[in-house]
Structures are given as C-alpha cells and as structure tokens.
Amino acid sequence: METQNIYLPYLMEIEKISEEAPFVKTFRLKFINPEDAESFSFRTGQFGEYSVAGVGESTFCIASAPTRKGYIECTFRKAGSVTTALSDMEEGSTLGFRGPYGNVFPIDEWKGKSLLFIAGGIALPPMRSVIWNCLDLRENFKDITIVYGAKSVADLVYKEELRLWDERPDVKLVTTVDPGGETPDWKGEVGFVPTVLDKLAPKSENTIAIVCGPPIMIKFTFPILEKYGFADDMVYTTLENRMKCGFGKCGRCNVGKTYVCKDGPVFSLKQLKQLPDEY
Amino acid sequence: MERKLLTKDSYKLLISKIISGKYQLVAPVKVDALVDFRRIKSADEITEDYIVTVSSAKSVAFPRNEKLFGFEKNNKKLEQTDFDFDSIPHTVLLGVRPCDAMGFASLTSIFCWDSVDKIYTTRLERTIIIGMSCAKADASCFCTSVKGNPGNTAGNDLLLTKTPDGDYITEIVTEKGAKLVAEFYELFREDKGAEKEPLLANVPEVFELDGILAKINSKFDDEVFWSEQAMRCLGCGACAYVCPTCACFDIQDESHGKTGQRVRCWDSCGLSLFTLHTSGHNPRQNQGQRWRQRLMHKFSYMPDRLNTVGCVGCGRCSRACPVDMNIAEHLKSIIDN
Numbered sequence: 357m358e359t360q361n362i363y364l365p366y367l368m369e370i371e372k373i374s375e376e377a378p379f380v381k382t383f384r385l386k387f388i389n390p391e392d393a394e395s396f397s398f399r400t401g402q403f404g405e406y407s408v409a410g411v412g413e414s415t416f417c418i419a420s421a422p423t424r425k426g427y428i429e430c431t432f433r434k435a436g437s438v439t440t441a442l443s444d445m446e447e448g449s450t451l452g453f454r455g456p457y458g459n460v461f462p463i464d465e466w467k468g469k470s471l472l473f474i475a476g477g478i479a480l481p482p483m484r485s486v487i488w489n490c491l492d493l494r495e496n497f498k499d500i501t502i503v504y505g506a507k508s509v510a511d512l513v514y515k516e517e518l519r520l521w522d523e524r525p526d527v528k529l530v531t532t533v534d535p536g537g538e539t540p541d542w543k544g545e546v547g548f549v550p551t552v553l554d555k556l557a558p559k560s561e562n563t564i565a566i567v568c569g570p571p572i573m574i575k576f577t578f579p580i581l582e583k584y585g586f587a588d589d590m591v592y593t594t595l596e597n598r599m600k601c602g603f604g605k606c607g608r609c610n611v612g613k614t615y616v617c618k619d620g621p622v623f624s625l626k627q628l629k630q631l632p633d634e635y
Numbered sequence: 636m637e638r639k640l641l642t643k644d645s646y647k648l649l650i651s652k653i654i655s656g657k658y659q660l661v662a663p664v665k666v667d668a669l670v671d672f673r674r675i676k677s678a679d680e681i682t683e684d685y686i687v688t689v690s691s692a693k694s695v696a697f698p699r700n701e702k703l704f705g706f707e708k709n710n711k712k713l714e715q716t717d718f719d720f721d722s723i724p725h726t727v728l729l730g731v732r733p734c735d736a737m738g739f740a741s742l743t744s745i746f747c748w749d750s751v752d753k754i755y756t757t758r759l760e761r762t763i764i765i766g767m768s769c770a771k772a773d774a775s776c777f778c779t780s781v782k783g784n785p786g787n788t789a790g791n792d793l794l795l796t797k798t799p800d801g802d803y804i805t806e807i808v809t810e811k812g813a814k815l816v817a818e819f820y821e822l823f824r825e826d827k828g829a830e831k832e833p834l835l836a837n838v839p840e841v842f843e844l845d846g847i848l849a850k851i852n853s854k855f856d857d858e859v860f861w862s863e864q865a866m867r868c869l870g871c872g873a874c875a876y877v878c879p880t881c882a883c884f885d886i887q888d889e890s891h892g893k894t895g896q897r898v899r900c901w902d903s904c905g906l907s908l909f910t911l912h913t914s915g916h917n918p919r920q921n922q923g924q925r926w927r928q929r930l931m932h933k934f935s936y937m938p939d940r941l942n943t944v945g946c947v948g949c950g951r952c953s954r955a956c957p958v959d960m961n962i963a964e965h966l967k968s969i970i971d972n
Contacts, residue, residue, distance in 0.1 A: 361897070597910070
C-alpha cells in the first residue's frame with residue numbers, strides 16, 4: 357500500500373471467526389494486498405485500529421503472536437457500535453486495520469527468567485500474544501505459569517488454547533471462575549483471581565509478572581504480588597484508554613503527560629505508580 | 636530582515652492579482668456583526684476592522700471537517716479511495732494576526748510528533764501566510780504573556796504593518812514570502828525605513844509564563860483548585876473550536892448506502908464524552924478534570940513533550956466563553972494560589 361495518508365487502513369480479509377464466549381469473538385485477519393503482508397511486522401504488546409467502513413474504528417491489541425506469521429488476530433467483546441458491527445461480519449468479509457502502534461513487552465529483557473501471567477476475563481487477549489510469543493521461544497525462559505480467571509466457565513476465552521496450555525508439561529496453568537460461575541464438571545479453581553494467586557504463593561525470585569484484567573482485579577492483585585516480594589519493575593501491565601488516532605495526535609488517551617498510545621500501552625508497575633490517577 | 640513598502644493602491648492590486656492567479660485567497664470579511672476568515676473573490680470584501688477574527692486561521696491547514704479517504708462496499712468487498720493530495724489548493728492567507736501565525740508552530744508540533752500527518756503538512760506547505768500586525772488590542776489579548784507580541788513575525792511568510800499613510804511596511808520573513816514578493820515585484824517599493832514599533836498596539840503582560848510553567852505540575856492533584864476553576868464551565872467546547880492551537884479531533888464514518896467516507900472533525904477535551912469508554916468508565920469524570928486537561932495540555936504536556944507552549948495569547952477562548960471564563964485570569968491564579 358503506497359500512501360502518505362497515515363489514516364488509510366490496510367484492507368484485511370476475515371479468514372476465520374471463532375466464538376470464544378458469549379459476545380466474544382476472535383477474527384483471524386489476512387492482508388488482502390500481498391505487499392502489505394510482506395512489509396508488515398509488529399512486536400508483542402502492540403495494538404491497532406480496526407474498522408468497519410461506515411461505522412468507524414475501534415482500538416484493540418493484536419492478540420496473536422508475532423512469531424505466528426502471515427496473519428494477525430484480534431479478540432473483542434460486542435459492546436459499542438463498532439464492535440457490534442464487527443460482530444455481525446462474516447468470514448470472507450473485508451475490514452480495515454491500522455497499526456501496529458504503541459510500545460512492546462520487553463521480552464528480550466526477560467530471557468533467563470520465569471514468567472507469571474495473570475489475566476482476568478476479556479483481558480487474556482493482550483496477554484495471549486505475549487504468552488504464545490514466549491512459548492514459541494520457550495528455551496529463553498524458565499518456569500511459565502498462567503493464572504486465568506473469568507466470571508463463569510462460559511466466559512473463559514480461548515478454551516481450546518487453555519486445553520493446549522494445560523496439556524503442556526512446560527506450562528503451569530491455573531484457571532478459576534468467580535464463586536457461582538462454576539459448572540458441575542468444572543475442575544479448576546473457584547474464587548477471584550487475587551485469592552487464587554495468593555493460594556498459589558508464587559515465587560518472585562528471578563520472575564516477571566504480567567498482569568492484565570479489569571481494574572478491580574488489578575487493584576487487588578498488585579498487593580498480593582507485593583506480598584510475595586515482586587519488585588515494581590518486575591511487574592508489567594497493559595493499559596487501555598479511549599483513542600481515535602493511535603499515534604499521539606487526537607488528544608484522548610493521555611494520562612497526565614504520558615500518552616498510552618505512544619508511551620504505552622505496556623507499562624511496568626513502577627511506571628504505573630508514577631502516573632497520575634487519570635486512567 | 637528585508638523590508639519593502641506596499642502602498643495602499645498596490646495592496647489592493649496585489650489582492651486582485653492573487654485572486655486572479657493560481658491561489659485562492661482567504662481573508663477576514665464581515666459576516667453579519669462578526670469578522671471571520673472566508674475565501675474571497677474581490678479585494679472589496681476584506682475588512683481591517685477587527686482585533687482578531689472570531690475563528691482562528693487554523694482551518695486552512697486543519698479544517699473543521701475533512702475527508703480522510705473514501706470507500707465503497709460491495710457485499711464482502713471493500714475498496715478505498717485514498718486522500719487526494721493534489722486536491723489541496725494553493726492558498727494565500729491574508730490578514731492573519733501574529734498570535735494566529737505563531738499558532739501554526741504548535742499545531743505542527745502535534746501533527747508531526749513522530750508520525751507525520753501529511754494531510755496537515757501539505758495544506759500548510761501550500762499556504763502563504765501574510766500577517767497583519769496589530770494596531771489595536773482589547774482586554775482579552777495577552778500575547779506578550781506567552782512570548783508573542785503585536786508585531787511578531789514568527790509563523791508569517793510576510794508581515795504587513797499599516798502606516799499612518801495607509802501604506803504597508805512589508806517584512807519578508809521566509810523564503811516563501813520572498814518568492815511571492817518576487818512574483819509580484821512590480822507592486823513593491825523600496826522601504827522608507829519608517830519605525831514599526833510606534834504603530835503597534837500595547838498589550839500589557841498579564842502573567843509571567845515561566846512562573847506558570849514552573850508551578851502548574853504541582854497543581855495536578857489539587858482537585859479543589861480545579862473544580863473551583865471549572866465551577867461555571869458548561870463543557871460546551873467553544874474555547875477549543877476558536878483556539879488557534881487546539882488540535883484534538885474525532886474520526887467518524889459517514890456513509891450513504893454502499894459509499895462513504897472517513898472524516899476527521901474538531902473535538903474538545905472539555906466535552907464530557909471525549910474520553911468516555913464504552914464500559915461507562917471515564918478517566919476524566921468531572922469538569923474540573925477536563926479543565927485541568929485543557930490548561931495542563933497547553934502549559935505542561937506540550938512544553939514537556941513537544942517543546943512548545945500550546946497557547947498564543949489571542950484571547951479567543953475568553954471572548955467565546957458563554958460564562959465569561961478568562962483563561963489569563965485562570966492562569967494567573969495558578970501562580971497566586
């Protein structure tokens with residue numbers, strides 16, 4: 357795509373749609389123009405603007421790993437007008453994508469360390485990119501633990517991948533659902549993510565924790581990590597704020613002088629603690 | 636700086652020649668009781684009877700609404716028609732006040748922050764800015780408080796200053812300005828060396844900028860201060876619309892059947908929906924936080940991140956405010972509190 361117009365999206369074909377949970381879908385997207393596919397690259401943690409022509413653009417992370425070439429994936433919940441229109445699209449349809457934007461998870465710096473992923477609900481998608489990225493480079497890391505919780509069994513996303521991770525001897529997976537969200541044959545934990553994490557008593561030594569979830573989960577998870585000795589620069593998260601452009605011009609996503617689109621979306625807890633309360 | 640003299644007759648002739656040539660001319664005209672920038676077809680339409688125009692000159696490079704690209708949908712297929720850069724007109728912008736001219740530097744810093752917005756830069760590149768020094772000011776003007784002045788050449792390609800005889804001292808500020816003078820060289824005379832300073836308005840300094848820049852960050856968490864400041868703010872966003880440096884925008888789709896366009900339009904941090912998430916969460920929930928964003932963006936974030944102050948002291952926001960909030964007074968109280 358030869359253009360000087362930074363607002364013109366790539367055209368992407370929806371190759372595959374997966375139903376993840378009620379109102380939650382994953383799209384596998386392929387570049388329609390082969391030259392775009394050739395020149396495009398991204399790193400884990402980055403996001404994009406996905407659009408339905410005539411309805412508008414919406415911001416989500418790229419949920420697939422950069423190690424999986426030839427496509428990108430996004431997972432979204434039907435919530436506003438754009439995600440509703442996306443939800444109505446069929447395989448083979450064309451949508452727009454701008455990106456990649458934002459910074460990345462510093463996985464090169466994590467070499468030789470253990471990784472503890474903690475996610476809640478619809479916040480697994482941004483983390484799924486970095487999980488698969490690290491699993492595809494498995495020899496670079498020591499222990500990999502994933503703690504994932506959702507309101508109910510039905511609300512767990514990527515059920516097939518949870519099974520794959522569970523089967524791997526080199527991954528420890530703990531899944532949980534909120535009390536009352538379990539089914540009779542549920543074999544995972546029952547309880548909120550911070551409680552389950554506390555029970556797990558994670559070792560902080562030489563370990564990076566990556567946390568992503570609803571604000572309430574984050575709020576109660578950080579103190580647990582602190583209790584087990586995780587330093588603020590060993591904990592990472594990814595922020596979301598409303599955006600229009602994705603590259604520091606439209607004026608929406610800044611938290612004080614920090615722009616989520618340019619300085620983020622990935623922040624360490626150390627950086628997060630320096631941000632004003634505006635996210 | 637090289638100077639020429641443009642007599643009042645040659646000034647009218649210059650305007651006519653510009654209009655009949657390859658440029659479109661945008662200049663201040665009377666619109667009912669107000670004065671605003673419009674594309675003009677004759678020199679007689681221009682007025683000089685204004686302190687500042689109602690809207691700033693920014694729309695020449697950053698229009699209120701603009702099509703970013705077009706699209707057509709056919710079943711599952713989508714075709715996009717890219718923005719037509721050739722369609723951007725060559726424009727002469729006349730009668731711009733020095734404050735407005737200075738505002739383009741702020742806009743450029745935002746539109747060129749890492750990723751370059753070529754739509755904006757091409758529009759600006761194709762615009763020749765002929766400024767007009769201020770002989771008059773009013774109580775809302777405070778350019779001298781933000782490092783401007785009524786005869787400031789920065790941001791202009793040519794700056795005109797009207798002499799008591801009705802002629803115009805013409806300062807040639809940029810290469811672009813020099814080219815325009817060369818194009819119409821027969822209209823310009825040798826400058827007689829009249830002093831410019833006595834011809835300019837007196838704009839007293841209302842506050843000390845360095846004092847604000849030094850103190851504003853420490854006020855961030857003072858919620859009482861901001862909510863008191865914004866107590867009567869209606870959140871209408873008029874201040875942002877008339878501002879020469881406000882660049883915040885929205886992107887929306889418009890479609891009719893199969894065809895449509897993606898459009899960029901001005902937006903404002905003062906509007907309550909500006910940062911609202913679909914979930915209902917809003918990082919800037921009250922008007923105090925939104926007013927804080929407005930002042931801090933201009934006097935903290937932009938200086939810090941883009942090395943430019945996001946205010947040129949034109950005073951338009953104070954004049955446009957329906958509840959009479961005066962930005963200079965609000966800024967002054969940052970130092971005083």
